Amino acid sequence: MAFSIYDFTSFNQAIDKALYNALPPVWALIVEMTIIGLVFLLFYALVGLFLVYAERKVCAFMQNRVGPNRVGPYGIFQTIADFIKLLMKELITIKNSDKLLFNLAPFIVIIASFMAIAAIPFGKGLHAIDFDIGILYVIAVSSLGVVGILLAGWSSNNKYSLIGAMRSGAQIVSYELSVGLSLLTIIILAGTMQFSQIVEGQATGWFIFKGHIPAFIAFVMFLIASTAETNRGPFDLAEAESELTAGFHTEYSGIKFAFFFLAEYMNMFIVASIAATVFLGGWMPFHVGGWSGFNHIMDFIPPFIWYLGKTAFVIFLMMWFKWTFPRLRIDQLLNLEWKYLLPINLVNILVMAFIVLMGWHF
Amino acid sequence: MNTIIALTVLGVAILFLGILKKNSWLLPTILAGIPIVLILTITGWDTNRHYFNDMLIVDNYAVTFNSVMIFSTFLIFMFAGKYYHLVQRSLDDIYAIVIFALVGCVLMTSYGNLIMLFLGIETLSIALYILAGSHKESITSNEATLKYFLLGSFLSGFLLFGIALIYGASGTFNLDGINSYVINHASHLPPIFKAGLFLMIIGLAFKIAIVPFHFWAPDVYEGTPTLVSAFMVTVVKTASIIALFRLFSTSFSAVKELWEPTLAILAVLTILVGNFTGLYQTNLKRMLAYSSISHSGYMMLAVIAFSHSSANTLLFYAFAYSVATILAFGVLILVREAKGNDLFTSFRGLAKRNPVEAFSLSVAMLSLTGIPPLAGFFAKYYLFFTVMDKGYLWLMIIAIVGSAVSAVYYFKPVISMYLEEGQEFDLKAGVAYRMSLLFLAILTVLTGVLPFFLINLI
Amino acid sequence: MITRYLFYFLSILALYSAIMMLISRRQIHSVLYLTLAFFAIGGHYILLNAQFLAVVHIIVYAGAIMVLFLFTVMLLNLNTEQKSPKKMSAKIGAIVSGGMLMIVLIAILRTYDISMTHDPDLTQIGLIKNLGKVLYEDYLLPFEISSVLFLTAMVGAVLLGKKEQI
Numbered sequence: 011m012a013f014s015i016y017d018f019t020s021f022n023q024a025i026d027k028a029l030y031n032a033l034p035p036v037w038a039l040i041v042e043m044t045i046i047g048l049v050f051l052l053f054y055a056l057v058g059l060f061l062v063y064a065e066r067k068v069c070a071f072m073q074n075r076v077g078p079n080r081v082g083p084y085g086i087f088q089t090i091a092d093f094i095k096l097l098m099k100e101l102i103t104i105k106n107s108d109k110l111l112f113n114l115a116p117f118i119v120i121i122a123s124f125m126a127i128a129a130i131p132f133g134k135g136l137h138a139i140d141f142d143i144g145i146l147y148v149i150a151v152s153s154l155g156v157v158g159i160l161l162a163g164w165s166s167n168n169k170y171s172l173i174g175a176m177r178s179g180a181q182i183v184s185y186e187l188s189v190g191l192s193l194l195t196i197i198i199l200a201g202t203m204q205f206s207q208i209v210e211g212q213a214t215g216w217f218i219f220k221g222h223i224p225a226f227i228a229f230v231m232f233l234i235a236s237t238a239e240t241n242r243g244p245f246d247l248a249e250a251e252s253e254l255t256a257g258f259h260t261e262y263s264g265i266k267f268a269f270f271f272l273a274e275y276m277n278m279f280i281v282a283s284i285a286a287t288v289f290l291g292g293w294m295p296f297h298v299g300g301w302s303g304f305n306h307i308m309d310f311i312p313p314f315i316w317y318l319g320k321t322a323f324v325i326f327l328m329m330w331f332k333w334t335f336p337r338l339r340i341d342q343l344l345n346l347e348w349k350y351l352l353p354i355n356l357v358n359i360l361v362m363a364f365i366v367l368m369g370w371h372f
Numbered sequence: 373m374n375t376i377i378a379l380t381v382l383g384v385a386i387l388f389l390g391i392l393k394k395n396s397w398l399l400p401t402i403l404a405g406i407p408i409v410l411i412l413t414i415t416g417w418d419t420n421r422h423y424f425n426d427m428l429i430v431d432n433y434a435v436t437f438n439s440v441m442i443f444s445t446f447l448i449f450m451f452a453g454k455y456y457h458l459v460q461r462s463l464d465d466i467y468a469i470v471i472f473a474l475v476g477c478v479l480m481t482s483y484g485n486l487i488m489l490f491l492g493i494e495t496l497s498i499a500l501y502i503l504a505g506s507h508k509e510s511i512t513s514n515e516a517t518l519k520y521f522l523l524g525s526f527l528s529g530f531l532l533f534g535i536a537l538i539y540g541a542s543g544t545f546n547l548d549g550i551n552s553y554v555i556n557h558a559s560h561l562p563p564i565f566k567a568g569l570f571l572m573i574i575g576l577a578f579k580i581a582i583v584p585f586h587f588w589a590p591d592v593y594e595g596t597p598t599l600v601s602a603f604m605v606t607v608v609k610t611a612s613i614i615a616l617f618r619l620f621s622t623s624f625s626a627v628k629e630l631w632e633p634t635l636a637i638l639a640v641l642t643i644l645v646g647n648f649t650g651l652y653q654t655n656l657k658r659m660l661a662y663s664s665i666s667h668s669g670y671m672m673l674a675v676i677a678f679s680h681s682s683a684n685t686l687l688f689y690a691f692a693y694s695v696a697t698i699l700a701f702g703v704l705i706l707v708r709e710a711k712g713n714d715l716f717t718s719f720r721g722l723a724k725r726n727p728v729e730a731f732s733l734s735v736a737m738l739s740l741t742g743i744p745p746l747a748g749f750f751a752k753y754y755l756f757f758t759v760m761d762k763g764y765l766w767l768m769i770i771a772i773v774g775s776a777v778s779a780v781y782y783f784k785p786v787i788s789m790y791l792e793e794g795q796e797f798d799l800k801a802g803v804a805y806r807m808s809l810l811f812l813a814i815l816t817v818l819t820g821v822l823p824f825f826l827i828n829l830i
Numbered sequence: 831m832i833t834r835y836l837f838y839f840l841s842i843l844a845l846y847s848a849i850m851m852l853i854s855r856r857q858i859h860s861v862l863y864l865t866l867a868f869f870a871i872g873g874h875y876i877l878l879n880a881q882f883l884a885v886v887h888i889i890v891y892a893g894a895i896m897v898l899f900l901f902t903v904m905l906l907n908l909n910t911e912q913k914s915p916k917k918m919s920a921k922i923g924a925i926v927s928g929g930m931l932m933i934v935l936i937a938i939l940r941t942y943d944i945s946m947t948h949d950p951d952l953t954q955i956g957l958i959k960n961l962g963k964v965l966y967e968d969y970l971l972p973f974e975i976s977s978v979l980f981l982t983a984m985v986g987a988v989l990l991g992k993k994e995q996i
Contacts, residue, residue, distance in 0.1 A: 036832055111858070142881050143958050150885045153893040157865065160900045164858065176904065183897050203958060380978055387985065424971040465989040472982040479975065487972045495979045502986030540942070563938040 019135030046138050050127065054276065061275040062089045065329055072333040096271075099264035104167060107261070111165035116262065116269035118158030123276040125151040130283045131205045133293045133313035144205035145197060148284060149190050152239070155277065156182040159241075159248065162270070163258035174257025177340055178241055178248030184347040185245075188235035191355040195228035195362045196221065196288050199371060209292035216291035220371050224362040229289045231355055236281040237328055238343070240274065244335035245343060278328060279321065286320035293317040373423050373430060374412040375438055375478050382409060383471035390464025398464055399453050402471070406446045413438050426484040426546055432830050434482035436687050437614050441477050441607045444694040445470070448602050450808045451702050454801070455599045466506055470603060473499035477611035481618065486535045486545040489615060493531065493579060496608060497524050503600040504592060516595030523578070523588045531575025537568030550623040558626050569624065569631060573638075576619070580612040580668045583641040593661035598708060601657065602701035605664040606694040613671045617686060621678055628678070635676050636767060642669030643774035650781045656704050656714045659781055660697065663740060666774060667693050673771060674755055677762040685754045688826050692739065692747035692819060699812040700736040703729050706799040719785045720794025729799055730789045732809040737782040739816045742775055747819035754827060833877055840877070844870035861899045868892045880956025 029038040063078070063086060070077025078085030103109065129144045131137040141147045156179055163175020199221045200208045211217070218225050238245035249257030259270045286292060293313030297305045338346070365371055382405040389397050416430045423430070449470075456463055476499060479492030501524065505517025539545055541564045542553035554561070574585065581589035593601045624631060646666025653659040671693075674686040704714055706729060711718040723730035739748035752775060759768045788794075801809075819826065844867050851863035868891040875884035916924075954960055965973055 039832065108856075108858070111862070141885075143885055146882070146885045146889070150889040150893060153889065156897055157892075157900065160897065160904070161858075161862075164900070164904050172904065176901070179897055179901055183894060186893070376975070383978075384981075425968055427969075427971040465985050469982055469985055469989070472978055472985075475978050485972075487969065488975070491972055491975055491979065495975075495982060498979060498986065499982045502982070502989060505990060508990070537938075562942065564942050567934065567938045 018133060022135050046128075050124065050138070054124070054127075054272075057279055058272045058275055059089045059093070061279060061325070062092070062271075064325070065275070068326065068329040069333050072330070093268070096268045097265055101264045101266060102261070104261055107167045108165040111161045112261075113266070115158045115162035115165060116266045116273075118161065119155045119273040120158075120269050120276075122151055122153075122155035122158065123273045123280060125154075126280045127276070127283075129205060130280065130287065131209055131292060132317055136293075136314065137205065140204060140206050143203045145193050145203045145208070145284075145288065148280070149186070149193065152277065152280060153182065153186050155273065158273075159258050162262070166258070166261040168261055170254045170256075171258050171260050174248045174254045174260070178258060180340070181241070181245065181247060181343060182239055184344060185235045185238040185351075188231055188347060188351045188355055189239055191352070191359060192228040192231040192235060193284070193288060195224055195355070195359050198359065198362050198366055199225065205287060205292075208288060209294055212291040212294050213297075215297070216289065216294070218289045221362065222365065222371065224358050224365060225289065227354070227358050228362070229285070231351055231358070232285055232289070233324070233327065233331075235347075235351060236285065237331055238347070240277040240281055242274070242278060243328060243332035244337055246332075246337060247340055247343060278325060282321045282324035282328065283317075285324045286317060290320045290324075291316075292320075373421070373428060374416060375409060375430075375442070376428075376475055378405075378409045378412050379471055379475045379478065382406070383468045383475070386464050386468040386471060390462045390468075393462065395462045395464075398462075398467055399449065402449050402452075402467055403446070406442060406449065410439060410442050410446070413442060422484065426548065427488050428479075428482055429484040430482055433618070433683055436829055437481045437610065437690070438478050440687065440691050440694065441474065441481070441610055444607050444610070444698060445474050445603070447695070447698045447808075447812065448599060448606070448701075451602075451698075451705055451805070452599055454805050455597075455705050466503065469499045469502055470600075473503070473603070474607065477607055480611045480615040483615070483618070484547050486538070486547070486550075489619070490532060490535060492611075492615070494528065496611065497528065497579070500524075500600075500604060500608065503603070504596040506600065507597045510595070510597075512595035513597060514595075516592045519588050519595075520592045527575055527578035527585070530571050530578075534568045534571030534573075534575055537564050537571065539568075541565035541568065547619070547622040551626065554624060554626045561627060561630070566630065570634070572619070573631065573634060576612065576616045577638060580609060580616065580672075581665050582638050582668060582672065583645040583665065586642070586645070586665050589665055590658055590661040593664065594655075594658050598657065598701060598705050601661075602698055605660065605701075606697050609664060609668055609671075610690040610694060613668060613675070613686070613690070616672075617675045617678075617683070620675060621683075625678060632676060635672060636764070639669050639672035639676060640767065640770050642666065642672065643771055647774045647777040647781075650778060653781065654715055656700070656707070656716065656719070656785055659784075660700060660704070663778065663782070664697065666778060667740075669774070670752070670755060670771060673759050673764075673767055676767070677759045677764060679758065679762060681761075682758050683830050684827055685751075685758045687829060688823065689751040689755055691826060692751035692816070695812055695816055695819070696736045696739040696746075696748055699732055699809065699816065700740070702805075702809050702812065703733040703736070706801050706805075710797060710799050716784050716788050717794075719788040720792045721796055722789040722794075722799075724796050726799045726801070728806045728810055729801065732813045733789065734786045735813040735816050737786050739820070741779045741782040745817070745820045747816045747823070750820055750823040750827075754823075836873070837877055840870045840873040843867075844874070857903045858900070861896060861903055864899070865892050865896045868896070875956070878956060879954070882958040882961055883956055 026042070029041055032038070033041065066088070067077045069075075078088035081087040081091050104112070126148050128138040129141055129147050131140070159178045159182075160175045163171040163173075163178070166172075196208075196217050197203055199217055200211045202208060202211070208217075212220070214220075218229050221228070237243040241248045247257075248254075249259065254260070259267055262270060293316050295305070295308040295311060295313070295316055297308060382402070385405070386398060386401065389395075389401060413435055416435045417432060420429075420431045422428070449467075452463075452467070473496050476492045476494070476496030479488055479495065483489045483492060501517055501521040504520050505513055507513035535545070538550065541562050542550050544550060544553065554565075557565075578585040578588075593605060596604060620631065620635075643666050646662050646669055650659055650662035650666065653662060671686060671689055674682040674689065707718055707722070708714050719733075722733075735746065739746035742748045742752040744750075752771075756768050756771060759771070847863040847866035847870065851860045851867060854860045854863060868887065872884045872887045872892070875881075875887060955964070
């Protein structure tokens with residue numbers, strides 16, 4: 011194999027073996043989980059910091075501004091400074107609010123995004139857990155964040171928060187369907203729900219190319235629906251600042267606000283990762299049939315660079331949406347899902363099933 | 373299988389007619405479609421086919437009962453035009469849901485697997501929850517649907533738990549598989565199986581409205597739109613009884629001593645409570661609700677006296693009961709519309725200006741009481757005969773006492789119509805409506821005079 | 831060994847949250863405890879190696895249905911702590927009958943011989959591939975017929991939700 015130097019499977023297995031030889035199984039498991047947890051925590055923080063910076067720069071670029079440029083070269087330490095400021099702020103607790111739920115809500119949101127990221131493969135052998143039903147698992151746990159959002163809006167005891175939470179609930183429950191169905195189109199093509207196998211299946215070509223038009227339609231659907239599911243872009247009704255102050259997190263301050271903020275960017279990252287993994291080949295290098303020299307050079311780029319590059323591309327697309335399109339109204343939003351995306355998706359699945367059945371895909 | 377496919381297609385066609393705004397085509401399509409379904413059902417006669425690993429069994433037993441239920445639905449739809457004639461909006465959704473409920477009923481008669489039984493019951497129940505609440509502005513309709521929904525979904529849990537326990541013991545959902553398990557383990561059935569059996573009895577008893585699981589029934593039947601009540605007390609009741617009958621006759625017949633006392637006590641309670649409470653009712657619809665409870669008690673007797681002939685008895689009874697009850701509901705719809713209520717006092721002097729309606733209601737009431745030569749008499753006669761034949765003298769005596777008591781309340785509207793003086797009024801039923809009533813009345817008489825077509829059918 | 835501890839943990843969690851769901855005064859806490867109970871049961875599915883069922887359980891119950899519950903509770907604005915309107919006699923009756931059912935079921939399950947239906951080949955049944963085969967071969971008809979059930983429910987939801995009166 012050309013990219014065996016980047017294969018982490020044997021490396022992981024070696025660590026696993028060493029731990030289980032040295033420790034009783036319960037402790038070995040706990041140590042492994044701790045290591046993975048720490049790695050993800052670090053990764054989380056880094057990605058969060060980077061994404062916030064990227065968003066501000068992209069936004070500035072779209073609006074013909076410079077963006078943050080004071081703290082550090084090109085302003086790259088601006089996010090860190092902001093983060094420290096958020097940490098120092100006072101945690102406001104509101105009178106007449108449901109204290110338990112008010113404090114619980116940010117954690118639910120952040121746990122949901124943590125759980126989702128566990129299943130995503132960053133490279134060969136580089137995933138925390140490789141479920142038999144990986145895609146379904148990600149859909150399941152990423153839908154849990156809405157519980158946190160609803161609770162945040164409810165327990166704040168504030169009209170703006172409640173309206174924002176309700177909007178967000180209606181939006182996420184609706185758009186979850188389209189996310190699931192557009193991924194299902196590719197599951198039909200791939201014949202598996204396991205992320206590692208989906209990526210392996212794209213060794214000869216990414217699914218967006220393999221599946222002709224239906225796969226491309228599914229990709230577009232997924233982008234739209236997942237943008238809506240993460241409460242971003244033109245679909246950020248839950249926190250529409252011009253009408254609802256800040257929506258469901260109006261009453262939050264300090265680190266609890268930071269949690270919501272971070273979770274939003276992480277959800278965007280997760281969604282982009284799924285799009286990159288399922289449609290754009292994940293960590294698979296870009297190959298062109300017949301050009302063996304070109305393919306060979308591509309193989310030397312490490313898989314996680316491929317993965318991060320593709321994810322960054324999708325994230326850039328989503329930021330582009332956000333700063334280009336005006337915000338939708340709630341009825342337009344629901345109409346878009348139930349009257350357009352859902353029927354198109356259903357037909358698309360039928361077409362894809364037909365293509366797979368006839369063997370017309372590559 | 374043909375029946376299910378045809379009915380589903382009919383239901384979907386109704387929905388499409390609704391989308392195309394062809395409101396005047398809805399009833400004609402149904403009234404033309406149901407006979408076609410009926411014919412398709414009857415073509416299954418003597419084929420005895422098993423579909424998809426015994427999931428669905430179309431034997432003569434299923435064919436006859438399906439035919440009775442489909443025919444009853446046809447009769448109910450004959451009254452639909454009049455019942456909904458003031459409604460402006462399209463009724464495609466209500467009609468389609470009735471048809472889908474009928475699909476659930478068909479599943480309940482022809483299942484060969486407990487999963488299919490549960491699916492049938494759920495399809496039926498969900499359709500009924502909706503239909504019960506379809507009069508959105510009426511508070512009684514809202515009360516009916518909420519009561520029915522809360523209790524129904526709770527009791528579905530019992531049924532499902534029972535199915536799960538039986539699966540845990542026998543390892544199969546198949547009726548024949550359970551039967552062979554029961555035969556092999558008849559002497560040492562595990563307690564888990566027995567518990568499952570009794571939980572299933574509870575779940576099914578609720579759907580049939582057997583005492584003491586009947587508390588929902590009078591309120592729900594009264595609050596539900598009258599046309600839907602007619603469907604509930606006839607077609608749905610038949611389907612539930614038959615589901616129970618098929619389950620016990622196929623799967624549990626080898627351990628009859630286990631469930632027989634329970635069912636016998638339930639049947640006796642149902643007959644007594646249904647009839648004696650019926651005495652205290654002051655309006656026809658609620659009285660018919662109690663009447664339906666007591667009749668389900670009689671039909672339970674056929675399940676207890678399980679033999680080859682009891683299927684026949686049950687068929688005849690279900691047919692006679694359905695036709696008479698639908699007839700009574702046909703008149704009830706008219707009176708409710710004219711008078712705004714259905715108290716017995718509202719029936720005073722009905723016979724003067726509306727002889728056809730009064731005659732029809734009288735025939736229905738007499739048939740439900742069991743007066744010869746009407747269909748109800750022979751239904752009860754064969755039923756009691758079957759029970760007697762099997763040596764259940766005490767059950768028969770109680771059933772006869774119950775029948776005698778029921779005569780008192782069945783005669784109340786008849787006496788009001790013919791003997792009591794009241795304000796004269798015209799029910800303004802159309803010719804077609806009168807013809808339908810008359811047709812049903814004649815059908816009741818004919819079935820009574822010539823019972824031999826039906827009695828040896830299966 | 832680990833699975834046994836996990837089993838006890840999940841069982842206690844499920845029981846605790848189910849009981850707390852019943853006795854919580856605030857409806858919204860009840861809803862949350864119910865979510866927790868669903869998660870614990872989802873964990874049990876994973877212990878049984880039924881990953882697909884576990885995830886579907888979480889999507890359907892913890893995801894969709896709980897969100898609808900939360901929605902309803904919020905829309906009806908049920909934030910007040912409510913006293914149960916039931917009479918004391920009704921409460922005692924419910925407790926006695928429920929307790930009797932529980933005792934009977936415990937007695938029955940105690941005598942249940944687990945080896946009776948234990949099939950070592952079945953540990954893989956919960957994986958999506960095997961589940962799909964069972965669903966589309968043995969249980970094809972129920973799977974298809976359930977579409978009638980869902981169509982009914984959908985039409986009914988529209989019927990009850992529409993503004994126009996009958």
